[in-house]
Amino acid sequence: MPFTALVTVAAVVLTVLLGVRVSRLREKHGIEAPATTGHPEFERGNRVHQNTIEQLVVFLPLLWLGLYVLGDAIAGLLGAVWIVGRIVYANGYTSEMATRRPGMLITTLPVAILLLASLWGILQGFIA
Numbered sequence: 001m002p003f004t005a006l007v008t009v010a011a012v013v014l015t016v017l018l019g020v021r022v023s024r025l026r027e028k029h030g031i032e033a034p035a036t037t038g039h040p041e042f043e044r045g046n047r048v049h050q051n052t053i054e055q056l057v058v059f060l061p062l063l064w065l066g067l068y069v070l071g072d073a074i075a076g077l078l079g080a081v082w083i084v085g086r087i088v089y090a091n092g093y094t095s096e097m098a099t100r101r102p103g104m105l106i107t108t109l110p111v112a113i114l115l116l117a118s119l120w121g122i123l124q125g126f127i128a
Contacts, residue, residue: 003076004067008060010083015056018049018090044097048090055086055107062114069121070114078110085110 022045026032029039036046059082067075089103 001067001072003072004063004079007063007076007079007083011056011059011079011086014083014086015049015052018045018052022046022049041094044094048093051093052086052090055111059111059114062111062118065118065121066114069117075114078113082107082110 022042025039025042025045029042031038031042037043059079063075063079063082066078070078085103085106085108087103088106089100092099092101092103
């Protein structure tokens with residue numbers, strides 16, 4: 001469980017750091033809360049943060065379900081890939097929206113594997 005727990009903490013820290021980036025972009029461009037528009041750089045940074053929060057809600061439960069089916073090392077590895085994907089996505093999206101696709105694909109792969117593994121584990125539980 002240490003790898004899965006470490007990835008969980010890393011995912012939360014990444015999300016917090018993306019939120020800090022949004023705060024700094026608000027200050028840089030003079031955008032008062034609760035506004036979500038105002039400057040393209042801010043809007044992209046805000047979307048990265050919001051999208052990461054949306055993804056986190058799917059990723060974290062699947063990560064922990066995957067732990068029981070795949071074991072700590074594999075679940076942790078898949079989680080690390082997810083984090084790398086989020087970083088690639090964030091860097092691509094904030095520089096130019098068109099370059100977000102590689103990060104999206106990297107992020108989708110571990111989520112799909114964790115989802116299939118979780119469903120398989122649940123099915124095995126009913127069969128056993």
